[in-house]
Amino acid sequence: MHAPTTELLKEIYEGLKVFDVPVYTRLPSETVLEPFFVIGEHQDEDMSAKINLAVTRTELKIDLFYPYRDRAEIEDLTHNVKSVLSQKRKAVTSNIIYDDSIGREVFHVVFYVNTII
Template sequence: MANETPSVKMLANLREKLKPLNIPIKFKLPKQDTLEPFLVIGQSSSDTSKTAQTGLIIEDMSVQIDIFLPGTESRAGVEKIKSEALRRIGHNRNVNASVLLDDTIGREVYHIVIALTDTIF
């Protein structure tokens, strides 16, 4: 769409890059009865302090990607999915990833948290 903002394009681009993982992609955390695996392209924030008074908007956009996998998944399988997701996202200015066991959704699951920041124009 011609009226899409750079941030909307970035989120759509992330979705396209992550589709080959064959994990359902959401943009908000689903209800508690939704079983894993699923991926949430969620929390985002932006900083436009690099933008000059006139001209092109320069935006540092931070996005958090959460991948939820069944607690029965092997740790090696979880690490493989994390690596594949990072590879598919590609090179960004700043990417951090962690793996944790999480029971905040009412059952123990593996939770991969990927936080990335990229400059968009």
């Protein structure tokens, strides 16, 4: 039996596979070209003491690095990723930014997946 967060990570990973974009758990080397996802850190808040149930609120960060091309293209992809990630009672926020911190110009989309497990 896996922890609920492990199950959430597996579900997220499977959902992202529909985009045919590599998924990593840490930022790959600068030789790896975009697009790619990075499933990052998560934060949990144990709510059990307040409501007498085993409930945890979790926030998971997912980054998408995408070639700096057409803005409409990244807007469409962001919308589609949010649709996949928000299934099963998950709230998803996103932020699209220009980023050149990896040595080239890319769109960097930061997704925050919030759910109660």
